[in-house]
Amino acid sequence: MEILDPALQAYLEQHCPPEPKMLITINRETHLKVLKANMLSGHYQGRLLSMLSKMLQPKCILEIGTYTGYATICLAEGLVEGGEIHTIEVNLEMEEMIRKNFKNSGFEDRIFPHFGDAAQIILELSDKNYDIVFIDADKKSNYAYFQLIIDQLKPGGVIIVDNVLWKGKVYNQANDTDTRTIREFNKLISTDDRVEQLILPVRDGIMLIRKKQL
Numbered sequence: 001m002e003i004l005d006p007a008l009q010a011y012l013e014q015h016c017p018p019e020p021k022m023l024i025t026i027n028r029e030t031h032l033k034v035l036k037a038n039m040l041s042g043h044y045q046g047r048l049l050s051m052l053s054k055m056l057q058p059k060c061i062l063e064i065g066t067y068t069g070y071a072t073i074c075l076a077e078g079l080v081e082g083g084e085i086h087t088i089e090v091n092l093e094m095e096e097m098i099r100k101n102f103k104n105s106g107f108e109d110r111i112f113p114h115f116g117d118a119a120q121i122i123l124e125l126s127d128k129n130y131d132i133v134f135i136d137a138d139k140k141s142n143y144a145y146f147q148l149i150i151d152q153l154k155p156g157g158v159i160i161v162d163n164v165l166w167k168g169k170v171y172n173q174a175n176d177t178d179t180r181t182i183r184e185f186n187k188l189i190s191t192d193d194r195v196e197q198l199i200l201p202v203r204d205g206i207m208l209i210r211k212k213q214l
């Protein structure tokens with residue numbers, strides 16, 4: 001899932017804050033016990049999520065796609081006093097590990113895990129107003145999630161979307177369904193007047209989407 005030169009990636013990791021101990025444990029355990037461990041955000045991207053969260057000082061965050069909870073904890077690091085993060089995971093087999101990781105994270109009282117299909121659970125959380133939304137689940141639903149949550153995103157709030165460069169395929173000749181879907185998503189966002197957006201060439205491509213102030 002890397003588009004960057006591995007030597008550059010290693011250099012970036014050497015020059016960012018160290019990975020907290022708890023996250024090293026989750027990272028290692030995910031690689032040992034869970035399939036598709038490359039889905040986990042990892043050290044550098046995790047520190048980016050943490051830094052963005054600390055800069056935005058969110059009161060309420062939504063994450064779509066919990067996996068083993070690594071990014072949830074990174075995002076929780078920036079919550080203001082009394083803030084909360086809701087995170088949604090469809091794979092019920094992950095529940096035990098997710099709950100254990102949150103219990104050990106030091107943020108247990110602020111993290112609210114939800115288990116089920118994101119499209120349904122987003123509707124159940126319709127009373128929330130978000131400062132940050134991290135979209136990192138089934139990529140084909142990215143635009144549906146964007147449409148579902150945009151009205152609940154506060155003006156100035158930020159949506160972070162993972163994997164928007166799709167291993168570099170979006171800007172190459174690739175024409176498979178997944179690549180076309182992500183290309184279309186990137187295009188739709190770049191022509192939406194409600195937001196301004198920027199793609200960062202981090203890991204597999206991170207899009208920052210900021211909702212304009214009214």
Ligand SMILES: C[S@@+](CC[C@H](N)C(=O)[O-])C[C@H]1O[C@@H](n2cnc3c(N)ncnc32)[C@H](O)[C@@H]1O
Nearest residue numbers: 039040041065067070071089090118136137138
């Ligand atoms: C890329 S992983 C998330 C990684 C995590 N955000 C991190 O950075 O460590 C994607 C997760 O989304 C979950 N997922 C896929 N489709 C979903 C859906 N419709 N609703 C909720 N979760 C979904 C998958 O089961 C998987 O655990």
